Structure formats: C-alpha cells, structure tokens
Amino acid sequence: MVISSPLESASSLTQTPIINDFAFTVATQNGSGSQTSNNVLVKTLFDMGIPVNGKNLFPSNIKGLPTWYTIRASKFGYTARRYQTEIVVAYNPDTAAEDIAKLPENGVCILPADWNWTHSRTDITYYEVPVKDLMAKTDIPSDFKKRVENMTYVGAVAQLFSIPLDMIYTALLANFNGKAKAADMNMQVIRLAYEYFEANVEKRDPYRFEPMDETRGKILITGNEAGALGSIFGGVNLVAWYPITPSTSLVDAVISFKHLRTDPETGKSTLAVVQAEDELAAAGMILGAGWTGARAMTATSGPGISLMSEFSGLAYFAEIPCVIWDITRMGPSTGLPTRTSQGDLLFIHFLGHGDTRQIVLMPGTCEEAFEFGWRSFDIADRMQAPVFVASDLDLGMNNWMAEPFQYPTEPIQRGKVLDEEGLRSFIEQHGKWGRYMDVDGDGVGYRTLPGTDHPMAAYFTRGTGHNPMATYSERSDDWIENMQRLHRKIETARALLEKEIPPVVDVSAGAEVGIITFGTNEPAIDEARDYLASRGIQTDYLRVRALPLPSAVTEFIQSHQRVYVVENNFDGQLCQIISLEHKQSLEHVTSLALGDGLPMTAHWVVEQIVAREGK
Amino acid sequence: MGRTAKTNKIGLTREEYKGSKSTLCPGCGHDSISNQIISTAYEMGIEQHRIVKLSGIGCSSKTPAYFLGRSHGFNSLHGRMPSVATGALMGNPELHAIAVSGDGDTGSIGLGQFKHVIRRNVPFVYVIENNGVYGLTKGQFSATADEGQYLKYYGKNHMPPIDLCLEAIIAGATFVARSFSGDAKQVQSLLQAALRHHGTAVIDIISPCVTFNNDPSSTKSYPYGKEHQIALHEIQVLAPDYVEGKEEITIPEYDEGEVIEVDMHDGTVVMLKRLAQDHDPRNRLQAISALEQAQRDNLFITGLIYYEEPRQTLAETENLLHASFARLPDRLNRPSEQALADVIKNFM
Ligand SMILES: Cc1ncc(C[n+]2csc(CCOP(=O)(O)OP(=O)(O)O)c2C)c(N)n1
Numbered sequence A: 001m002v003i004s005s006p007l008e009s010a011s012s013l014t015q016t017p018i019i020n021d022f023a024f025t026v027a028t029q030n031g032s033g034s035q036t037s038n039n040v041l042v043k044t045l046f047d048m049g050i051p052v053n054g055k056n057l058f059p060s061n062i063k064g065l066p067t068w069y070t071i072r073a074s075k076f077g078y079t080a081r082r083y084q085t086e087i088v089v090a091y092n093p094d095t096a097a098e099d100i101a102k103l104p105e106n107g108v109c110i111l112p113a114d115w116n117w118t119h120s121r122t123d124i125t126y127y128e129v130p131v132k133d134l135m136a137k138t139d140i141p142s143d144f145k146k147r148v149e150n151m152t153y154v155g156a157v158a159q160l161f162s163i164p165l166d167m168i169y170t171a172l173l174a175n176f177n178g179k180a181k182a183a184d185m186n187m188q189v190i191r192l193a194y195e196y197f198e199a200n201v202e203k204r205d206p207y208r209f210e211p212m213d214e215t216r217g218k219i220l221i222t223g224n225e226a227g228a229l230g231s232i233f234g235g236v237n238l239v240a241w242y243p244i245t246p247s248t249s250l251v252d253a254v255i256s257f258k259h260l261r262t263d264p265e266t267g268k269s270t271l272a273v274v275q276a277e278d279e280l281a282a283a284g285m286i287l288g289a290g291w292t293g294a295r296a297m298t299a300t301s302g303p304g305i306s307l308m309s310e311f312s313g314l315a316y317f318a319e320i321p322c323v324i325w326d327i328t329r330m331g332p333s334t335g336l337p338t339r340t341s342q343g344d345l346l347f348i349h350f351l352g353h354g355d356t357r358q359i360v361l362m363p364g365t366c367e368e369a370f371e372f373g374w375r376s377f378d379i380a381d382r383m384q385a386p387v388f389v390a391s392d393l394d395l396g397m398n399n400w401m402a403e404p405f406q407y408p409t410e411p412i413q414r415g416k417v418l419d420e421e422g423l424r425s426f427i428e429q430h431g432k433w434g435r436y437m438d439v440d441g442d443g444v445g446y447r448t449l450p451g452t453d454h455p456m457a458a459y460f461t462r463g464t465g466h467n468p469m470a471t472y473s474e475r476s477d478d479w480i481e482n483m484q485r486l487h488r489k490i491e492t493a494r495a496l497l498e499k500e501i502p503p504v505v506d507v508s509a510g511a512e513v514g515i516i517t518f519g520t521n522e523p524a525i526d527e528a529r530d531y532l533a534s535r536g537i538q539t540d541y542l543r544v545r546a547l548p549l550p551s552a553v554t555e556f557i558q559s560h561q562r563v564y565v566v567e568n569n570f571d572g573q574l575c576q577i578i579s580l581e582h583k584q585s586l587e588h589v590t591s592l593a594l595g596d597g598l599p600m601t602a603h604w605v606v607e608q609i610v611a612r613e614g615k
Numbered sequence B: 001m002g003r004t005a006k007t008n009k010i011g012l013t014r015e016e017y018k019g020s021k022s023t024l025c026p027g028c029g030h031d032s033i034s035n036q037i038i039s040t041a042y043e044m045g046i047e048q049h050r051i052v053k054l055s056g057i058g059c060s061s062k063t064p065a066y067f068l069g070r071s072h073g074f075n076s077l078h079g080r081m082p083s084v085a086t087g088a089l090m091g092n093p094e095l096h097a098i099a100v101s102g103d104g105d106t107g108s109i110g111l112g113q114f115k116h117v118i119r120r121n122v123p124f125v126y127v128i129e130n131n132g133v134y135g136l137t138k139g140q141f142s143a144t145a146d147e148g149q150y151l152k153y154y155g156k157n158h159m160p161p162i163d164l165c166l167e168a169i170i171a172g173a174t175f176v177a178r179s180f181s182g183d184a185k186q187v188q189s190l191l192q193a194a195l196r197h198h199g200t201a202v203i204d205i206i207s208p209c210v211t212f213n214n215d216p217s218s219t220k221s222y223p224y225g226k227e228h229q230i231a232l233h234e235i236q237v238l239a240p241d242y243v244e245g246k247e248e249i250t251i252p253e254y255d256e257g258e259v260i261e262v263d264m265h266d267g268t269v270v271m272l273k274r275l276a277q278d279h280d281p282r283n284r285l286q287a288i289s290a291l292e293q294a295q296r297d298n299l300f301i302t303g304l305i306y307y308e309e310p311r312q313t314l315a316e317t318e319n320l321l322h323a324s325f326a327r328l329p330d331r332l333n334r335p336s337e338q339a340l341a342d343v344i345k346n347f348m
C-alpha cells in the first residue's frame, strides 16, 4: 500500500492552482556550485514568508558524483522530507532518467535543452532550459561560466513558479555577504533565463508560489550553526576537534563566531579552537581543560566517537566535565558518511568499557541545538561528567526555520567547585575534604581546581580505583562504594534532566495510541499524526530529549494501549534503552526503526502505523 | 626540642614537596627521578599550587603521585598524556606543568601525541623515564630497546631503537636533553632549566628497570649507565635574579672557550662547561649529528643536547587570555544579550 502524505494527495490531475504546497528535487553533480543556487531559492521562499525547508542529499565526494537537494514549501508549516516531489530540476544526465521516472503524475521536469532528450512521459510537463545559448549571451569570463550555469534553473524556476526577481537578488547578496560583484554575475544568468521563459515558454502546470506571512521574525539556520552559537554563549573555552563530516561545519561555525569572545580590554580571546591530530587527542584535550575547570567541547561523528571511547570512560570515572557533540552519520565504520542516522544512541549512552552510563542530550530542532549548546556545559559541570549531544546530519547540515534563540536564562553554573575559601569552610564543617566524598548524598562530590592556593586543595585524578579521598585503592569495598555513588549520581542526573530538559509531550488527544521518538523525526511524525487523525487514528506523542531516560516515558507507556517507538536507526536503539529501563510489561510497545540514511518522511510513519492499526 | 627542619625561600621543608609513598620496585630508576623533581622544586622554592603533574600509564606514569603532594595530578591514559597536558594548559594558561611518561608511553602508543605536542609548543616539562622495556606489563621490549638485545620471554630484539631525543628535535622541540637517573646532579640542573623554558622541554632520562632490564649488557641498565655515561658538559643554571658575587658559581675554574652560556627566554643563563667533547646545543645540525654519531658508536651522551630560542606557545598562537577561565567573571565567558541579537539578525 502506498500512502500519500496529506499534501502529496494534493497534486491531483486537475489544473486548480496548487499554491505554496509542493516540493522540488534539484539533481546536479556534486561540486558544480548548485549549493549556492539551492540556498538562494530556499532563502527567497523564506523571505517571501512561505514555510520552507531545504535538505541536501549529497554524496561522499568532492566533485562529480550525483547530489540531490530537496526544497519543500508548505503553507501548513510541514518541514519533513517528502516521499515524492512534484518537481524535478534534472540537471545531472547521469541520474535524470531515474529522477524523471520518480515524478508523480502531473509532475514537472525542468531540464537542459542541450541534451535533446525525448519527452518519454506523457503525464508530466517538461520545460527545457537552453543552458548553452543562455550562457553564450553572458559576458561572464569563461573560467567562471561553469560555476554559474546552475543559475539558469533558478531563473526558470523563478519565472515558472512566480518568485520575484528582486527578492532573489536580495538573497543572492546575503549569500555572498553583500559582495555585489559576485551577486551581479549570478543575477545576470538568472535574469537571462527568466526573460527567456517569460518570452518563449507557456506555463502548463498548476504549481505556484504566493507571498505569505508565516516566517516573519523567524530565522533560517543549520543545527550546527545553532549548536556552535549555543556553545559560544555557554562559555566554551576550548574546542578541540578533528575534521569529519557532518560535524565539521559546527566547528567552522564556532570559528566564525569566535570574535564574540574577544575581551575588548586586552584584545585577547577566552576561546581557543585547536585542530588536534586525531579524535583521541581531541578528547584528551577537552578532558585536560575540563579538569582545570575550563569549558571544553569537541564535535565529531561515529568514527571519531569510537576513538574517544577510552577517554569517555575515563571522564565518566574520573568525573571530568566536558561536552562531546556527535553529529551522527550512517555507520558502522565509514558507512554512508554523508547520510543521516540516529545509529549512535546506544553506543554513546554506554560509551566506555566497564560499567558506564553517559548523559546524552538529543536536540530535535535548531532552538534546542542552541539551548543544549550552552546548557550542556552547565549540566557537565554540575554533574562532573561528560555530556554527549546526539544531533545528526539532517539537523546539523540542513537549513531549518527557527524562532530567534533565547538568551541563556541562567548565569553560568559551575557546580560544586571549592575555591580557597570554600575549601576552608568545607574542612571546618566536615573535618576534612576528599574529592569523592558524597556529603550531599546526591553522588556528586566537591572538586577543587588546579591553581587553588590552599595546602589541602590538591588531589590526584586517576582512572584507577580510588576511595572518597581520591587515593589509589584496589579494595573491593572501595570499588563497590564508588560505583554505588556513581549510580546515585546517574539518578541525580536523571532528575535534573527531567526537570530542565523534560520530554516534549502531547497527550491532548487522550488517545489509545502513543508515539515515542527522539531528535529529528519530529517533523515527519507531526505531519503523520495530522494525517492519521484525518483517517481516524488519534495519537499521543512523547519526544525524549535526554538520557538517562526520564520517568515520564514509563508513565506514557503505562497510559497507552499501543505504543510505537519511532526512530531512524536499524536496530531500534531507543526502544532497546526503554526495554532496559522500563520494568513493566512492554508487550504493547512496538519498535518502528528505519535507518535508510535519509531524513524520515511522514509517508513512512503513516505506512508503518496504518499497517499495524489496521485502518 | 626537635631540630627545626631546613626550609626554602617560601618557608617549606623538603618533606613538604614529597608525595605519597612509592609503590615501585625498590631501586627502580624512576624513584630517583621523583627524588630529583622533589629536590629541584624545593631548591627553586616552587609554589606547588601553580604546578600540575600529568602522566600517561606505566610504572613511570605512576610517579607523579610520589612527588609534589600539593600539586594537582592527573594520571591519564596510556600514551595520551600530551593531549591532556595541552588541554590543561589551554584551560588555564597560568599553570605550569611537569609531565612524566615512559618509553612505551611515548615511543610506541604515544609517539603521535609526543610529536604533535612538541609541534604545538605547549609549555611544559616532558620527562621520559626511559628503561627500554614495558615495566608495568612485565618486561616486553619497548621501541627504545637495543637492537640485538635478549630478554628471557621475548627472545631477541631485531628492530633498531627509536631515539626519542632525535624525534623531539625533528618534531620541532626547542629544549631537548638526555640524562641518566643515576646522575642526580645533572638531572636536577636539567630540570631547573627545563622548568624555566618557554615551550615543550623534553628530557629523556635513562632510568633502569631493576626488575626486567638491568643486565649490564643492556644500555638501559645501572651498571652500563654508570660506566658509559658521557656527560657532554657540566651544567649550572643561573636564575634571572642571579646576583654576581652573592651566589656561588659552582662550575670550577675554566679556560676561555670552555664554557658556553645559553641565554634563556626569561633571563635565565645556562652555563655549560665542556667536558667530553665540544657541543654547542644551539646548533640544530650539530645536535642531530651528535645523536646520530652516538647511536652509531653506541655512546651514551648526556646533557643539554639542543636548545633554541622558543617560538610562540600554543596559547600565544591562539591569542588566549592569560587567565584561569573557570575563575573569570561571566561577562568574559558569555557574550551579551545584544551580541546574540546582532548575530541572529544575520539569519533573519
Ligand atoms: C590502551 C592501553 N593499552 C595497553 C595498556 C597496558 N599497559 C600499561 S603500561 C604499559 C607499558 C608501559 O611501558 P612504559 O611506558 O615504558 O612504562 P614503564 O612501565 O616501563 O615505566 C602497557 C602496554 C594500557 N594501560 N592501555
């Protein structure tokens, strides 16, 4: 059974205009400069006030392999990837046949006229762009020509679907940071194509854009940029990293915002970005910095996480705050390095040998990427533990609409740190101080920082067995006592996270069916829930945003008759974590795990749930 | 009434520079190096809270627990001390660091980090306690073991040794020394100079493992070291506040041309009196060829092998504020609400 998502059924055979409710696929060759064209289209639609989302489905290659970019405009505000798009810009001869075959009835294909292709499908509309002729008319130097050729489809799209040229120019200028020369060169091509279509081509399809007022006050940003900004406002002092897609752009963004951390008085910075020799060293550096009380983070993806596992265990056991972003891609191993995935959840939650249980934050939106960007440091410092942020390629590298970020609501919280005075009064009160003494009963000790000028301040940090006084111990009772304390600390973290990063819950339907998910699946599930409701299947919803698992999950499972755990990995990893922690019967809980490398579609969610709900 | 113990210029006794009791084998070379660190810090009147101690994993890496008990210490991961040291000194550039590693820790699993920390010129003292074996895992060959050497369980070593001083120079180190744990005086002088260096200061100290590699035929043994050590020079370190006439120059009478004075970044002068052979540590090619020659002729040369006016440290390259970041007011670690609003405008 093939199910259209609510809006996919809209592309009917009639010629009633379809406005602000369709999607494009732009198929080009990697490295051909199409990123600029696509960004400009997305930005222009956004500026027109139309809810929009752009997704880059790119190969692991610098130049030549096929790449697809999907742009979805939705007057309903849906941002999930579409299962099928009505329009294809087929600019890559290697994939064009397949791209065209994928079009629905009544679809539109825009392709270069120079190919002289036969129009084999009679149920779609073809528009041909005379790319060569148009380019010949420009005065662009030949070494630039190849790079701006893609602008011909921007002009065609603008004319066919009613995008004002002046708004395109504004977006172009913004894209080139105000550099008129570059914008003008591109604009020349766009204009030529636009004028050609205006003069020679008759519009034969129902799709059209119209200005709306749905994006006012919003921003358009990638999750990696949002995370980077959040970290900058979280007070990060050291970013140590090793390049890996799809995390690289997070560090690139940190570098681009680094000037915000220059002390105007001295001209010196309170933030360093160090490109390490590998992820092992990157992890070592953030532990070293975290140990001194500074705020340190790294950003990486699966292969880098693997290299960080020994240090992650050390940070957990020696109780050193640090923040590790995993912009998840498809693994194991190199896997599909440019495809999105939620496949590292189990790995990072338990990262480290021995008995470890790591704190994981799971942003699903750019607002959350920003918030977790700063909050992760407070949590790491307060819990004296590494904090993982499990984002993914879809959130990290694609452009999303978001509300302007909210400035951190609390001052920087450094947790239980004793300075000279603090240490004096601690000793006065407790007779002595030991790094791992649990005087508050919450599993979190008091730490001193190197540099503290007090004869009792020093302690020795180690990954080997230790007792509350931080002295070396191989005694079994010391070991067990320490593990029990760490367990208390995990429970403290669970309660803290449940309070500060509670799950997103919608039980307004009071439904029998509940959906649990995490991260970037929300847009697909939102849309699917609307569609399911229209077919008489009401659903409630819970999105987990942090691990250890909140107790709200247990309540949610208990209060629903059928629960689906929807996630974008192959093994149903969140569902596995639920089955570890949820002590009651799980017979009514079903794992719906995808993991095909692409952002989830509403179509898939609907298909899965309808098949099981039998409606 | 007991005798009042002798104290240094900040009023501490030598005892107060000790750490917890060593658990190494009695006679282990590493323990004597710990003792030299204690003596040096005591003599220099170092404030221990300004120092951090770091190490990797190994018998050698255990030793930071045994000296400078009032300094924070971090016994990290096997071969990964350099990255942790880098982070610590970037997290608080006001700190100074003494790090201890082994020949396995540095020469095998940690060779990459060793070279990269040097390349970044992170300012700290990097002591390698080099015994030619893996002590803690019970006596396997390390990468500095002699070619042709024989060990009971592992047979003959067919691989040539890695010279860690050479590796350091080639990686861009600006302070490279070699010593012998049996030569307390030289180890102390080198530590003193290294502690004043404005960059990574590498001291490769041959430090016999009495349990697994102390046969007189091994170049890492006590008997061999005692018999074959060739000190290139006698070393005296004159602090920047050295006052002529008031302090004794211990280097005995010398003829002109016999002494090289190395001026360090902070005004410290290292006086090197020629002993075995002419060696000018300020000459990179000479340093490399001296090490090459020593390796070829199987000579155990010690002293300040290479010194160069240090380049910028990593924190300087990064234009980092010289401060403990954890202690800064929030306004220096978190930009203003207006700054956020300004950035956000670019995404509208
Ligand atoms: C990742 C990892 N692999 C292996 C070990 C086991 N291990 C501990 S110490 C050591 C060798 C230490 O040799 P060296 O650095 O020369 O120190 P020494 O004991 O000789 O002073 C090894 C292999 C470890 N701790 N971690």
Ligand code: SF4
Binding pocket: B023, B024, B025, B027, B028, B029, B030, B059, B060, B131, B135, B136, B208, B209, B210, B211, B212
């Ligand atoms: S095994 Fe060797 S290196 Fe280790 S403590 Fe004993 S003597 Fe020292």
Ligand SMILES: [Mg+2]
Binding pocket: B058, B102, B103, B104, B129, B130, B131, B132, B133, B134, B135, B142
């Ligand atoms: Mg060794």
